[in-house]
Amino acid sequence: MKVEIRNARVIDPRHGVDRKASLFIADGRIVAIGDAPDGWRPKRVLEAAGLIACPGLIDVSARLREPGFEYKATLESEMLAAVAGGVTSLACPPDTDPPLDEPGLVEMLKHRARSLDRAHVYPIGALTVGLKGGTITEMGELSEAGCIAFSHADSPLEDTQILLRAMQYAATFGYPVWLRPQDAHLARGGVAHDGEVATRLGLAAVPPFAETIALDTIFALARATGSRVHLARLSTHEGVARVRDAKRSGLAVTCDVAANHVHLCDTDIGWFDANCHLVPPLRSVRDRDALRTGLADGTIDLICSDHTPVDDDAKQLPFAESEAGATGLELLLPLTLKWARETKLPLATALSRITADPARVLAIDAGHLGVGAPADVCIFDPEAWWTVERASLKSQGKNTPFLGIELAGKVRYTLVGGQVVYEA
Numbered sequence: 001m002k003v004e005i006r007n008a009r010v011i012d013p014r015h016g017v018d019r020k021a022s023l024f025i026a027d028g029r030i031v032a033i034g035d036a037p038d039g040w041r042p043k044r045v046l047e048a049a050g051l052i053a054c055p056g057l058i059d060v061s062a063r064l065r066e067p068g069f070e071y072k073a074t075l076e077s078e079m080l081a082a083v084a085g086g087v088t089s090l091a092c093p094p095d096t097d098p099p100l101d102e103p104g105l106v107e108m109l110k111h112r113a114r115s116l117d118r119a120h121v122y123p124i125g126a127l128t129v130g131l132k133g134g135t136i137t138e139m140g141e142l143s144e145a146g147c148i149a150f151s152h153a154d155s156p157l158e159d160t161q162i163l164l165r166a167m168q169y170a171a172t173f174g175y176p177v178w179l180r181p182q183d184a185h186l187a188r189g190g191v192a193h194d195g196e197v198a199t200r201l202g203l204a205a206v207p208p209f210a211e212t213i214a215l216d217t218i219f220a221l222a223r224a225t226g227s228r229v230h231l232a233r234l235s236t237h238e239g240v241a242r243v244r245d246a247k248r249s250g251l252a253v254t255c256d257v258a259a260n261h262v263h264l265c266d267t268d269i270g271w272f273d274a275n276c277h278l279v280p281p282l283r284s285v286r287d288r289d290a291l292r293t294g295l296a297d298g299t300i301d302l303i304c305s306d307h308t309p310v311d312d313d314a315k316q317l318p319f320a321e322s323e324a325g326a327t328g329l330e331l332l333l334p335l336t337l338k339w340a341r342e343t344k345l346p347l348a349t350a351l352s353r354i355t356a357d358p359a360r361v362l363a364i365d366a367g368h369l370g371v372g373a374p375a376d377v378c379i380f381d382p383e384a385w386w387t388v389e390r391a392s393l394k395s396q397g398k399n400t401p402f403l404g405i406e407l408a409g410k411v412r413y414t415l416v417g418g419q420v421v422y423e424a
Contacts, residue, residue: 058089094123
C-alpha cells in the first residue's frame with residue numbers, strides 16, 4: 001500500500017532531520033523523503049500540515065498482562081493503548097503468570113501479538129526459572145523463541161552467585177541482561193521513599209542506598225563477566241552519579257528512567273494516593289531533578305512508560321496494601337514533551353529518548369525514518385491539549401497519577417509497517 005504523509009514537520013533524531021517535508025511509503029517501508037518518487041500514485045494521503053511526523057515510539061517496559069493477568073488487562077486492550085500513544089515497538093518484562101521462562105510461552109505471546117497486527121512486541125525472557133532465583137533458564141532456547149534480553153523484572157534475585165552465573169552465561173552468547181538495581185533485603189516491605197513524607201504517613205520506606213549498593217554489585221559483576229547490562233528504572237541522584245562515573249570509566253552499561261519519575265516526587269503521594277504507589281518508589285525532589293539532568297545529558301539513555309495496568313480493586317486499598325504500578329503507554333509522548341518544554345531541551349533530543357535511543361539499546365531496526373527503514377511512524381499534534389481521564393484511556397488499566405491533569409501532545413495517526421493502525 002502506498003501512503004503519503006504530506007507537509008509534516010519531519011523529525012528523525014538518528015539522522016539529524018528536522019524540517020517540513022512529505023514522507024512517501026510503499027510496501028511497508030519509507031521510499032522517499034521530500035520529493036516524490038517517479039510515477040508516484042498514493043493510495044492514501046495523510047494531510048499533516050501543522051503536525052509532527054517522527055519515528056514510531058519505542059517503549060522498553062510495557063506489561064501486557066498476558067498470560068495470566070487478563071483480569072488486569074488483555075493483549076487487545078494494551079496493544080490498542082500502544083498505538084493510540086504512538087508506540088510502534090515495545091518490550092515486555094517476563095513477570096507474567098507463568099513467567100516467560102519457556103520457549104512455548106514466548107512463541108505464543110509473539111503469535112498473539114502478530115495476529116493483532118498492531119505494535120511490534122519484543123519479549124524479555126526470565127533470568128531464572130519461575131523468577132524464583134534458583135535455576136538459570138535456558139537462555140539459548142528462549143533467544144531462539146524471540147527473547148531479546150533477560151531480566152528478573154521486579155522479583156528479587158537475592159543470591160549473588162546465581163546472578164554471577166547468569167551473567168556469565170549471558171556474556172558467553174552475547175545476551176543482554178536487564179537488572180533493576182535494588183537490594184532486596186534493604187527494600188523488603190518498603191512502599192515509599194525513605195524521607196519526611198514516609199515518616200509523616202507512617203509508610204515503610206525504601207532507602208536510596210538500596211539502589212546504590214545494588215549498582216555497585218552489578219558494576220562489579222559486569223566488569224568480571226563482560227556482560228552487557230541495562231539498568232532498569234533508575235530512581236536516585238546517587239544512582240545517576242554512579243552510572244555517570246561507570247560510563248566515564250568505560251563500562252558498557254545503559255539505563256532508563258520511568259516517565260512518572262521524571263515529573264513526580266514523594267510529596268505527590270499526598271494523603272495516600274495509591275496511584276502514586278510505584279516501583280521503585282517516587283523519590284525526593286533532589287532525586288527527580290537529578291534524573292531530569294541525567295536524562296538530558298545522556299547519562300540516562302532513554303525514557304520508558306513502565307506501563308503496569310492494575311485492576312481497580314487492587315488500587316482501591318490502603319496505600320501500603322495496594323498494588324504498585326501505573327498505566328503509561330498513552331502518556332509516554334505527552335510526558336516526554338512536557339519534560340522537553342520545562343527543561344527547554346530541543347524537541348529532537350527529547351524525541352530521541354523514546355525513538356532512536358531505545359532502538360539502540362534493544363538493537364532493533366526501528367526508531368528512524370531513513371529511506372528503506374520500516375514505515376513505523378507517529379504523527380502527532382504537539383499543541384493539542386487534552387485532559388487525562390479514565391474514559392480517554394484505551395488501556396484497560398486506568399491507574400495513573402496524572403488523572404485530571406491537562407497535557408499537550410495528541411497522536412493523530414500511527415503507522416506500523418506502512419499501515420494506518422490508529423487515527424484520531
